[in-house]
Amino acid sequence: MAEAATAAERLKGAYVGIEGDDRALVAAERLANTLRMIPVRIPAAAKPAYHAGAAFVANYTVALVGVAERLARAAGVPADIAARIYLPLLGGAVANLNALGPAASLTGAVRRGDEQTIKAHLKALSAEDRTLYRTVSRAAITLAREAGLSESAAERVEEALGKA
Structure with missing residues (x-):
């Protein structure tokens, strides 16, 4: 800690x-x-999967916030603000997770089936960040389907994400 x-x-x-x-x-x-x-x-045999879940929640959330901070700086946000600009969003996401669970808490372009925004995001990102964006977006598609995203919208999102 x-x-x-x-x-x-x-x-x-x-x-x-x-x-x-x-x-x-x-x-x-x-x-x-x-x-x-x-x-x-x-169960002892399940400990690695349990621990991997903890790594996703704690370690990789921090890593994703670091990526978001870097993108904010690249967009011209001053460094001192970029370090804090997304924290209210993160706090809201955590509050929603606590109250609603993952599927009902999902927001954003994937949840809306907004392939145009997804394409714009991908265009704005470096190759490395596009790979990360696609990977996380594909995990979000699963939650979006659980939350009621139509199959046709999910397919359009998958198509917008492209291959990687």
């Missing part, structure tokens, strides 16, 4: 994956409860 002093406070109410034999699980549950965390039993 970024700051050890605030990490313990942020862990209150957080879920924690635990695994082990019965004795270890009891001890882990006690420790989690002492720290005011919520223990969730994860």
Whole structure:
């Protein structure tokens, strides 16, 4: 965690994956409860997938915000503002996720089936950023379908994303 002093406070109410034999699980549950965390039993064989999920949420969200900050600077936003400009959007997304879950929280061009905006985004990005955009957009298409995006709109979005 970024700051050890605030990490313990942020862990209150957080879920924690635990695994082990019965004795270890009891001890882990006690420790989690002492720290005011919520223990969730994860089979040992499933721990890598569980941990990868944590990496997507924590590590890669930070990486994506870093990309967004770089794009804001490239668009002429002053560096001190670029570092903060998208944080209200991120906060809103997190609040929506907490209240609604992923599919209902999805917004933006993919959710709307707006292939023209997607094409404009791709045109504005470097080759490396286009690859990332396409990958994340394809994951968003799955959520958009769950949220009610029509199959024809999803196909148009996929076509707009092109090959990569």
